Amino acid sequence: MTPTASADAMPSLKDDSMLRQKELIGSYYKRLADAPKTNTKTVATFVPGNLTELISCFGTVPILPEINALQSGMRKLSGNYIAEAERQGHSEDVCTYVKCDIGMSEAGNIGPTGEKLPNPDLLLLSYTGCFTFMKWFELLRERYGCPSTMLHVPYQGRGEITPEMKRYVVEQLERVVIPDLEKLSGARFDIDLLREKLALSAKAEDDLVYVWESAKNRPSPIDGYFGGVYYIGPIFTAFRGSQEGCDYYAMLRREIEERVREKRGPMTPEGEMTTEKFRLVVEGPPNWTSFREFWKMFTDEGAVVVASTYTKVGGLYDRGFRHDPKDPLGSLAEYCMGCYTNLSLPERVKFIAKYVEDYQADGFLINSVKSCASFSAGQLPILREVERLTGRTGGFIESDLVDPRYFSAANIKNRIESYLQMVEQKRTACVNVAGVGA
Amino acid sequence: MTRTTDDIVAECETLYYDVDFAPARNWKAEAAGRKVVGFLPVFAPREVVHAAGAFPLGVIGAGDWLEVIRGDAYYQSYLCHIPRSVVELAVSGHMDFVDGMLFPSTCDVIRNLSGVWQMLRPETFVRYVDVPQNFDLEIGGRFWEGELRTLARDLSGLTGVEVTDARLAESIRLYDENRRAVDDLYALRRDEPAKAPTSEVYLVLRAGNVLHVETHTKLCREYIAAAKVSVRPKLDSSRVVVVGAFCEQPPLGLIKTIERSGCSVVDDDFILVSRWYTKPVGSEGGGFQALARAFVRNSIPTATMYSFRAGRGQAVIERVRAARADGVIFAAPSFCTPALLDQPMLTDALDKAGIPYTAFKYAENTGQFQPIREQTGTFADSMKLWSVA
Ligand code: SF4
Ligand code: SF4
Numbered sequence: 013m014t015p016t017a018s019a020d021a022m023p024s025l026k027d028d029s030m031l032r033q034k035e036l037i038g039s040y041y042k043r044l045a046d047a048p049k050t051n052t053k054t055v056a057t058f059v060p061g062n063l064t065e066l067i068s069c070f071g072t073v074p075i076l077p078e079i080n081a082l083q084s085g086m087r088k089l090s091g092n093y094i095a096e097a098e099r100q101g102h103s104e105d106v107c108t109y110v111k112c113d114i115g116m117s118e119a120g121n122i123g124p125t126g127e128k129l130p131n132p133d134l135l136l137l138s139y140t141g142c143f144t145f146m147k148w149f150e151l152l153r154e155r156y157g158c159p160s161t162m163l164h165v166p167y168q169g170r171g172e173i174t175p176e177m178k179r180y181v182v183e184q185l186e187r188v189v190i191p192d193l194e195k196l197s198g199a200r201f202d203i204d205l206l207r208e209k210l211a212l213s214a215k216a217e218d219d220l221v222y223v224w225e226s227a228k229n230r231p232s233p234i235d236g237y238f239g240g241v242y243y244i245g246p247i248f249t250a251f252r253g254s255q256e257g258c259d260y261y262a263m264l265r266r267e268i269e270e271r272v273r274e275k276r277g278p279m280t281p282e283g284e285m286t287t288e289k290f291r292l293v294v295e296g297p298p299n300w301t302s303f304r305e306f307w308k309m310f311t312d313e314g315a316v317v318v319a320s321t322y323t324k325v326g327g328l329y330d331r332g333f334r335h336d337p338k339d340p341l342g343s344l345a346e347y348c349m350g351c352y353t354n355l356s357l358p359e360r361v362k363f364i365a366k367y368v369e370d371y372q373a374d375g376f377l378i379n380s381v382k383s384c385a386s387f388s389a390g391q392l393p394i395l396r397e398v399e400r401l402t403g404r405t406g407g408f409i410e411s412d413l414v415d416p417r418y419f420s421a422a423n424i425k426n427r428i429e430s431y432l433q434m435v436e437q438k439r440t441a442c443v444n445v446a447g448v449g450a
Numbered sequence: 451m452t453r454t455t456d457d458i459v460a461e462c463e464t465l466y467y468d469v470d471f472a473p474a475r476n477w478k479a480e481a482a483g484r485k486v487v488g489f490l491p492v493f494a495p496r497e498v499v500h501a502a503g504a505f506p507l508g509v510i511g512a513g514d515w516l517e518v519i520r521g522d523a524y525y526q527s528y529l530c531h532i533p534r535s536v537v538e539l540a541v542s543g544h545m546d547f548v549d550g551m552l553f554p555s556t557c558d559v560i561r562n563l564s565g566v567w568q569m570l571r572p573e574t575f576v577r578y579v580d581v582p583q584n585f586d587l588e589i590g591g592r593f594w595e596g597e598l599r600t601l602a603r604d605l606s607g608l609t610g611v612e613v614t615d616a617r618l619a620e621s622i623r624l625y626d627e628n629r630r631a632v633d634d635l636y637a638l639r640r641d642e643p644a645k646a647p648t649s650e651v652y653l654v655l656r657a658g659n660v661l662h663v664e665t666h667t668k669l670c671r672e673y674i675a676a677a678k679v680s681v682r683p684k685l686d687s688s689r690v691v692v693v694g695a696f697c698e699q700p701p702l703g704l705i706k707t708i709e710r711s712g713c714s715v716v717d718d719d720f721i722l723v724s725r726w727y728t729k730p731v732g733s734e735g736g737g738f739q740a741l742a743r744a745f746v747r748n749s750i751p752t753a754t755m756y757s758f759r760a761g762r763g764q765a766v767i768e769r770v771r772a773a774r775a776d777g778v779i780f781a782a783p784s785f786c787t788p789a790l791l792d793q794p795m796l797t798d799a800l801d802k803a804g805i806p807y808t809a810f811k812y813a814e815n816t817g818q819f820q821p822i823r824e825q826t827g828t829f830a831d832s833m834k835l836w837s838v839a
Contacts, residue, residue: 101797103782103790105528105811110791139583139756143557146583146756147791153760154795162583162756164590167555169564169578176600180593184584356578357565382528385787389533390562392524393569410526 027279029264033245036260038125040250043073045127053196056132056152059326061140061165061348063189065209065253065335070197074250075132077148081112083124085300085414093119094415107144107383108415110151117155134196135160136189141167141325141353142386161192165348171359173349181345207337209253210344214334216247217327219261224330226268227318228371231288233271235278237317238298238307248326253335280311289314290432293367293376295321295360295394296387301416309428318371321364324352331363353386361394365401375435377407377428382418405438407431455650455676458669462653465660466702469516469544473661474507478547485609487550487575490536490560491697492722492754494552494579495741497731498602500663501621503611507548508659508723511535514701514815516544524566530785531813532698533563540570550575550608552601556697556754557788575608577601583756585746595742602738618737624663626730631670632658633725636717638674640773643714644685646677648692649706656699658724687714688833689775693766693796694782694789696722696752698814707819708779712830717773722752753792762792763799770805776833779826780809806833 047054055067056075067074084090093115094108100118102111116122123129137149137160146162153160163184166177190201223243227236234240243264251257271278277285281304292310294317299306310317327333328350336343348354355363368376378395380388395406409427412418465473471486478484487504489496499506512518512535520541521534539545551574553564564578580597582590602613611617635654639646654673658666692708696719708715731744749755751765770778778800782789793809800807808829810822 101794103793103811105785106787106790137756143561143754144787144791147753147788150757150762151791151795154762154798157760160758160760162758164583164756166580166593167561167578169553169561169580176593176596180582180584180589183589183592187586187589188584356568357562358568360565361569380526382526385529385558385562385785388526389529389559390524390566392526393566397569 027267029260029267030242030279032260032263033242036246036251036256037249041123041125041127041129043250044075044129045123045125047073047130053133054130055134055136055193055196056149057136058138058140058142058145059248060142060351060353061138061163062248062326063136063138063163063344063348064250065206065213066185066189066344067136067193068209068250068253069202069205070193070199072133072193072197075129076249077113077152078109079249080116080123080129081109081414082300084112084116086303087124088301088416089116090301090414091416107148108413109383110144110148112414113148114151114155131156132158134158134192137162138165138348139163140165140348141351142384144386159192161189163189163348165354168349168355168359171356173346177349178342178345181348182341185341185344203340206340210335210337210340212255212258213253214336216252216258216261217329217334219265220244220247221330222265223261223268224319224323226272229272231275231277231285232291232316232318233268233276233278235280235285235307235317236323237294237320238280238303238310239278240317240320240323241298244323244326278316281307282311285311285314285316287314288316290375290435291316291318291371291373293317293319293364293371293373294379295364295376296379296391297322297381297384297413298379299381299411299419300414302419302421305421306411306419306424309425313429313432315428315432318373319367321352321360321367327351357390357394361397361401364394364398368398368402368404373404374439375405375407375431376402377409377431380408380410382410382412383415384413405431405435407434453672453676455673455680458673458676459650459653462657462669465657466653467515468660469512469539471507471544471547471660473665474505475547477505477662483610485549486547487552487605487608488545488548489552489579489723490554490556490563492556492752493554493581493726494723495598495601496663496723497618497621497625497737497741498598498613499552499605500624501613501618501737502602502605503609504550504605505662508721509536509539509545509551510656510659510699510721511814512539513699514703514817518815528785529559530698530783531815532783533559533566535814536563537566537570540567548574550577550605552577552579554579555581557786559787560697575604577604582746585758587743587746591742591746594745595738598738598741615736619733622731622733622737622740624667626732628658628663628667628670629725629727629730631667631674634674635670636725638677640716642677643687643689643716644682645680646674647709648715648718649702649709650677652702652705652720655721655724659721685714687712688777688830689714689716689773690777690779690830691716691766691770691773691775692718692720692779692781694753694780694786694793695720696754696789697786698783700781700812701814701816703819704781704812704816704822707823708826711823711827713779713826716775717769719752722750726750753788761799762795766796767799767803767805777805777829778807779829780807782809782811784811784813806836
């Protein structure tokens, strides 16, 4: 998984923040494409548990293969890339992000701006919340012949981060990750620079949390899933810990504050949503190959996603976590361990149920993607458990991230429509019961 | 009375099909307060469970002999089969006597199954066993030692038996002995596959999941002795290493099919927990430290463990050479992320080394063996042709 899309898919949007988001993502890809010319070292890493502030302390720039894959999905290139990887012997049963990345590399690694992306100089394997990450970078290491660094992030199997877990991650940062980044860049680690960056991160995180929580209003001024993947673009990629990132989130916040004041609904590719009929919580990643079509299935029905779990894979800021300049390595460790897919299933259940209550959702829907066992294994029991806890109707649809063969539009549309009918029936029944009772 | 290989294999086969885990169930019923702690593949610190006075019970799915009805309601079709059969065992009462479960960090499916189990059986003791992927003794080793100590303390809370140094040292000794017996079993099969075919060795090996460690060690020794003196026709098979079947297990029928098609399996990665360390663990410096040291230094290379150097395929090449094998059969469970993502790295290495291979996928309840028989039969024939050429 990994969210973040550039604003290209929302051509009708004119908000300043959207334009700024597009510029930021474009500038990131430009910087990446220019890395060989500017003699900038590149560090491939994953979004969950990414160490952006630390990477940038060394003047190196991250490559995010999941984001490249989803961009390829949105640009309808992923189907061919996946086919190429499967021709080379990669199984049809494994995560399509991996195959999309390998196919893209075979096709010359052309990024979303049309420029060639450089090969990584280091693979920084932030092993957070997904087993596939490990094999993915082992595969890339064979392909690129570059060194790899493992940061093993323990799973919150007991629903908590223990001091021992934190110490283990911090020790790896101190004794493995930082020395490897020093070696790669030739620069000395400067902890004060890291503190400065973390302070900027925390500020941007405050503003992002405001944006998420604005969806508690009626109507919700944002879509916290489809729209949400645009909001997280900068903070989940190269802009956490930067002034540009901070400015972007301040700008976004101002816009959303205005929408709240004016009681306006969220922007969508079809324009502003004026009637909010259903408020939903969504669990699981979106489909990227038919992203707009998928979103439209919701907006056509007047359904707005008020909160989503997917937009939390790169950090659970709305549960109170902030990067902390006073405890730089410790807070990076906690950040890594706190990403959504690093939570135990019972914790995920509580998390979703709380969203349903806090955001006064009418129901919750799981989009189960074939690629991602990290998300999908256990989603059926999650569905039943959240239904039990909240009394709200749960729905279940299936698709994939970037493999167009697994997005069956008619089927998914049907399911969404029937699901929303069920939600409506339940709502009406509840109102009737309440009416009788009164 | 001395038993023949047939007698021993018949006993193991009964254990193989026993979805009620009679030995562990009976042991528990014999005295009040006894506890049984199950574990999933591919690895669990059985020594610690044993030292805490519990029965370590390997749970490895229900193969093709338990119809999965309710388990399918827990898992989508695009996930492997083992979690649904484990859930089936749980919800249909076959594991009602199990007091605790350990879920190792094998992959995301088993990781998430730990949560499903917590929701399914909230009254049971459940621990996620997060093995280190950092192999520096001072970092990953220390973390793992801490995890083992915590697990020991928690297990003691369950059983009422303290994991003392002496108890742990004794448990390690018993498991070291068991691993030696399993190594000898594998060596016999490698050297004389006609006398110890994999369809038998597998059953003997697998019995280790459900028997007491000492009982299993004796069983291995007994089988080795009986196999050595058995008189069996010589084989004209190709020698193969089977790779990828380390978690969800192929049905016994599939293993027999591979053999009948003309392949002698001379190495494999079935039930890895029984051969996890390449050297005896010992208890130098104390049991916890010895277990941690063994884990970071002497774990066998497998797809679920990070390889901190490039060249993942080298280990397979070495296994092929050590087993004097002619080729490799990649047999992976459908939708098995670790096995299937590993495979391209291994096949690349085999291509470069000129070692032939073939690949197929299975599920633990696969019932159609004919296509596999044709595939591995053709593979065996082609290897013979190459070796003649
Ligand atoms: S398995 Fe899931 S979390 Fe892992 S890389 Fe694939 S989509 Fe991302
Ligand atoms: S068969 Fe593979 S994917 Fe399934 S639980 Fe086992 S290791 Fe995980």
